[in-house]
Amino acid sequence: MLLKLENIYKWVNQGGNRTFLLKHLDLEIDEGEFVSVMGPSGSGKSTLLNVIGLLDGFDEGDYYFQGEAVHQMRDKERARLQKEHIGFIFQAYHLIDELTVYENIETPLLYQKVKSSERKALVGDILDRFNIVGKKDLFPSQLSGGQQQLVGVARALISRPKILLADEPTGNLNSRQSREIMELFKELNREGMTIVQATHSEFNASYGTRILHLLDGSWTDTPEL
Amino acid sequence: MLRNYFKIAWRNLLKHKAYSLINIAGLALGAAICLLIVLFIQSERSVDAWRPDADNIYRMVVKRKYPTRESSYSIIPQSYAEVVTEELPEVEMAVRVFNFFNNGTLRIRQGDERFEETGVLLADPGFFDLFKSRRLFGDDGDPLEGPNSIVLSERTARKYFGDPAKAVGQMLIPEINNEQPLQVTAVYEDWPEASHFTFNALISTAGNENFDQENFVGFSAHTYFRLHQGANPEKVEAAMPGIIRKYAAGNIQRSFFMPIDDFMAAGNGYTYYLQPLKDIYLTSHLENEFRVNGSETTLYIFGLVAAFILFIACVNFINLATARSSERAKEVGIRKTFGSVRKALIAQFIAESFLMSLMAMAVAIGFFALLVPVFNDISGKDFSMASLLTPGALLLLVLFTCITGSLAGVYPAFVLSRFNPIQVLRGKFHSGSQGRNLRSGLVVLQFAISVILIICTLIVNRQMNYMTSERLGFNKEHTLILERTDLLGTDTRAFKNELLALQGVQQVSGATALPGQQNYFGVSWATLDKRNEPITGRGIIVDEYYGKALDLELVAGRFFSEDFPTDSLAVVINQKAAAELGLDDPIGQRLITPDGFLNAPDGSEHTYHVIGVVRDYHYQSLHEPITPLIFTSGARFNNVMQLTAVRVAGGSMEQVLDQVRGVWSRFVPEKPLTFQFLDQTIANQYDSERTARKVFTFFSLVTIFIACIGLLGLAAYTTRQRVHEIGIRKVLGASVGTIVMMLSRNFVKLVGIATLIALPVAWFFMDRWLQNFTYRIDSSWDLFVSASGIALATAFLTISFQAIRAAMQNPVKSLRTE
Structure with missing residues (x-):
């Protein structure tokens, strides 16, 4: 088992009312799974991904990552965990406009203090693999949306994470580009990468090995549990 | 990593050219x-401090207390140098320097050539022992030891003899009373400008009995002491009252007709104190300084x-950086998601600000080159690009x-790195509120400083105008x-008559001093019945036309006149x-004076009678209150005077000037006419204020320019943030004017607050x-109003400029970009 959420609650207080973003939520994900989380806007998909990805905290419940109790960790350990094991992919790609393709992909390695020669090799490999070597010196604004997201995926993979978290990764793409990204996800999953994606699209969700439905911060219609 | 930081900083810089430029x-x-x-500041502080032994050299100066006022002089009676050295073990040696000739100006003959030499001082032997300087030519030993010796600076020696090496042993003839030839004994390297006095030639006092005469009351000598290493100057000062009592008592009795105790009891007194050599230039502003010292x-x-x-420039940096935070926020978010810790982000932003300040320094050197001439003009210094190459610079x-890199970078670094x-x-981030209070505060502070400086400028200007135009x-x-x-001597009358005959000349008057000059002499006068209570004031010797030439107003009596031969013993x-x-009805009152040259040559006392009273006028600068002024007639010297005022239509x-030159050259063919304009002489009294005016302006x-640069940048960014809002408002029917008002209101409000803070300060x-x-202007309210107006208008x-551009834009365009 890669990670386990137990009885997770997350809420905000608004004008004396407590609004639950996540409510009594349990989730187990094994290594090598490809989980699609579906649900309408505001159902808590992004919040869940942020909690899993350690970008956001929660108010109640336990979270174990590879058996380690994340809820008991100090910030520093959590940051290390995130840096080494989690890769993010965003709907809006979120590439750094001032950096080239090459440099964008390289950035996570810089924060992991990987040596220069090794960085070069790693980035070279992934450029090669994604077939974007020719674009390595271009800036994000010079790429199409699909290509930008490809760079986003490459950047997420460069630090060899245990899990890939993708929040509406194809939300800004046309159907052909979407399919390409989904095919890429499928192939990555086949190679053993654990993936959690949040999506509106039934079609995209169908690429997953397991589909979960979220409504108002809780699971609905969840036969697996 | 660092390379990555600099790279992204560099690209950011290029991407936002206007921002970077600002x-x-x-x-x-x-x-x-x-x-x-x-x-x-460095150059001003280093004056005289470079001198060997500077720490042990002091100048003795005096605070003279008169019954009704006090004055401090940089010169003291000439006999103290000797007795203080004898009496006090702390003192190693003393040297006196006299600035006797008309501010160091003396005519010197060398062979057939005549030179008008400036910077001629008299000094005791030992001068070059106390003030170490490099001798270029001349024998070992004290060059001022022998009588009638003169030492030249290299520059002067070159002027007289072509080759300075040939100067030693030559003779020069000064055109003073006895024309005793002087022998050049040495040539020294030019005296540095970074000193509170300078000279081109130094004549020895040795063998001249005038300088040996006992005198403990008349101020004449700049007196420098070198104390033994480690000696306490306060001990010297503490011993002075005793020395005054011991040596000056007799002198006081003779000069003021009373014993020293009565003299002191009447409210007189001398306080002698020591000025460290290093401090003279910046702190000493006494009477009779060699030249105007620094401040x-x-x-x-x-x-x-x-x-x-510097602060304002840094504030701009901080303001613009935080204002731009929305654009940088995304980058921060991404970096954080991919494992950057806050420390690394802070490092990145500081690196960026360092790069910026590094480039700014390069540009600053360019600005420096542009500003040097302007600054030299203002400050009277002589800086050049070479001044930048010293280790200090x-x-x-x-x-x-x-400093600027970290000062300007730290705040944005901490703010930007804190983003969630x-x-x-998610795009939920709105930078508008981020640090808005801080930005507003900094804008207020910037403009407060600007307004303060504007007010200072206006007030300095107005005071200057007042001083030059005041009645x-x-x-x-x-x-x-x-x-x-x-120089006209017995031809004085003929010369004056010729001038009067010229077309356009209205009045001609000889005098020893004219308004705006220092050459009034100090005198004491007393009434016959209160001869023990003399008053001190300024004296001037004039001919009969002085009152008319200057349009002086008589409130009682008359001015001197040729019709009254007794006027030679009259005063106005x-x-x-x-x-x-204490004269209610001064006309006809009798006055006496202890000053020797106003009495008979045999020492017997003259009695003067008052013939006129002139309305008080500003014969000195407006810094000084009007003090008693007593005119005596020059008739008994045949009206031979140093100065002649010519009033022209x-x-x-x-x-007229051309014709005057012509007349002069017939009377004094050997010397060209030198002259000044009275209004300029008066203006010259306010040199330091003029400098202040230039400096403040x-x-x-500069300050308001830099502040405006910052405001411009800030306005550009806030306007851009509101492009969408502006578009909607225009679609709804808002006019350009209302939008400009809307965009400007907030900033103008800030500048308004700044003004309110600045005014009291x-x-x-x-x-x-x-x-x-x-005599001064009132700091009246209209100055403050106009300063506030200037700041508000500029802002x-x-x-x-920004607002109108935004408001003029086609709303369809701005809405589409959303």
Whole structure:
């Protein structure tokens, strides 16, 4: 088992009312799974991904990552965990406009203090693999949306994470580009990468090995549990 | 990693060219000015301090207490040098320097050639032992030891003899009383300008009995002491009252007709104290200084202004950086998501700001080159690009880069690195509120400083105008002052008559002094019945036409006249003198004076009678209160006077001047005419204020310019953030005017607040500055109103430039970009 959420609650207080973003939520994900989380806007998909990805905290419940109790960790350990094991992919790609393709992909390695020669090799490999070597010196604004997201995926993979978290990764793409990204996800999953994606699209969700439905911060219609 | 930081910083810089330009130009301008100011301060502080033994050399000066006032002199009676050295074990040696000739100006003959030499001083043997200097030519030993010896500076020696090496042993003839030839005994390297006095030639006092005569009351000698290493100067000062009592008592009895105890009891006194050599230039502003010294206050003001300007430039940097935070926020979010810790982000932003300040320094050097001539003009210094190459200046550049880099970078670094990545990446982040209070506060502070400087500029200007246009009590217009008319001797009357015959000449009058000059002499006068209570004041010797030439107003009696032969023993006094002498009806009153040259040559006392009282007029600068002034007639010297005032009809000055030159060259063929204009002489009294005016004008321009640069950048960003809002409002029917108002309102409000803060501060400082003047303007409200107006108008113009552009834009365009 890669990670386990137990009885997770997350809420905000608004004008004396407590609004639950996540409510009594349990989730187990094994290594090598490809989980699609579906649900309408505001159902808590992004919040869940942020909690899993350690970008956001929660108010109640336990979270174990590879058996380690994340809820008991100090910030520093959590940051290390995130840096080494989690890769993010965003709907809006979120590439750094001032950096080239090459440099964008390289950035996570810089924060992991990987040596220069090794960085070069790693980035070279992934450029090669994604077939974007020719674009390595271009800036994000010079790429199409699909290509930008490809760079986003490459950047997420460069630090060899245990899990890939993708929040509406194809939300800004046309159907052909979407399919390409989904095919890429499928192939990555086949190679053993654990993936959690949040999506509106039934079609995209169908690429997953397991589909979960979220409504108002809780699971609905969840036969697996 | 660092390379990555610099890379992204560099690209950011290129991507936002206008932003970078504003930031770098503002910072560079601030740095260039700071650099100039720091160099200026350094150079002012180093005057005289470089001298060997500087720590042990002191000048003795005196605070003279008179019954009704006090004056401090940089010169003391000539006999103290000797007795203090004898009496006090702390003192190693003493040297006196006399500035006797008309401010160091003396005519010297060498062979057939005549030179008008400036910077001629008299000094005791030992001068070069006390003030070590490099001898270029001449024998070992003291070059001033022998009588009638003269030492030349290299420059002067070259002027007289072509080759300085040939100067030693040559003879020079000074055109003073006995024309005793002087022998050049040595040539020294030119005396450095960084000193509180300078000379081109130094004549020895040795063998001249005038300088050996006992005198403990007449101020004449700049007296320097070298104390033994480690000796306490306070001990010397503490011993002075005893020395005065021991040596000066007899002298006081003879000069003031009373025993020293009565003299002191009447409110007189001498306080002798020592000035460390290093401090003289910046702190000593006594009477009879060699030249106008520097001012410590100016240094403080300069330093403060430098700090202000640098601060404002840094504020711009901070403001623009935080205003731009929305654009950087995304990057911060991404970096954080991919594992950057806050520390790394802070490092990145500081690196960025360092790069910016590094570039700013490079640009600053360019600005420095542009500003050097302007600054030299203002400060009277002689800086060049080479001044930047000294180790001190280079160190300063590095320091500036580091200080501005960190000062300007730290705040944005901490703010930007704090962003929450989820909010930022979700697009929920609105930078508008981020640090808005801080930005507003900084804008207020910037403009408060600008307004303060504008007010200072306006007040300095107005005081200057007041001083040059104030009713001085005499007519300063269209008046020539001819110098050295004493050379005319017995031809004086003929010369004056010829001038009077010239077309356009209205009055001609000889005198020893004219308004705006220092050559009034100090005198004591007493009434017969109160001969033990003399008053002190200024004296002047004039001919019969002085009153008319200057349009002096008589409040009682008459001026001197040729029709009254007894006028040679008459005086005209000003109202102040009449008041201090206690004369209700001064005309006909009898006065006596202890001053030797106003009495008979055999020492017997003359009695003068008052024939007229003139209305008080500003015969000295407006810094000084009007003190008693007593005119005596020059008739008994046949009206041979150093100066001759020529009053000319308006508009004919140039042609009169030509004709006067012609007349002069017939009477005194060997010397060209030297002259001044009275109004200029008067203006010259306010040199330091004129400098202050230039300095304030310059600084307030720079400050408001930098502040506006910042405001411009800030306005550009806030306007851009509201493009969408502007589009909607225009679609709904808002006019360009209302949108401009909407966009400007907030900034103008801030500048308004700044003005409110600035007013009391400026008032406080300028009120104190005005205390320097006995006669001054009131710091009236209209100045403050116009200063506020200037600041508001400048700010509004700056902002509306942006606002109008935004408001004019087609709303369809701005809405589409959303």
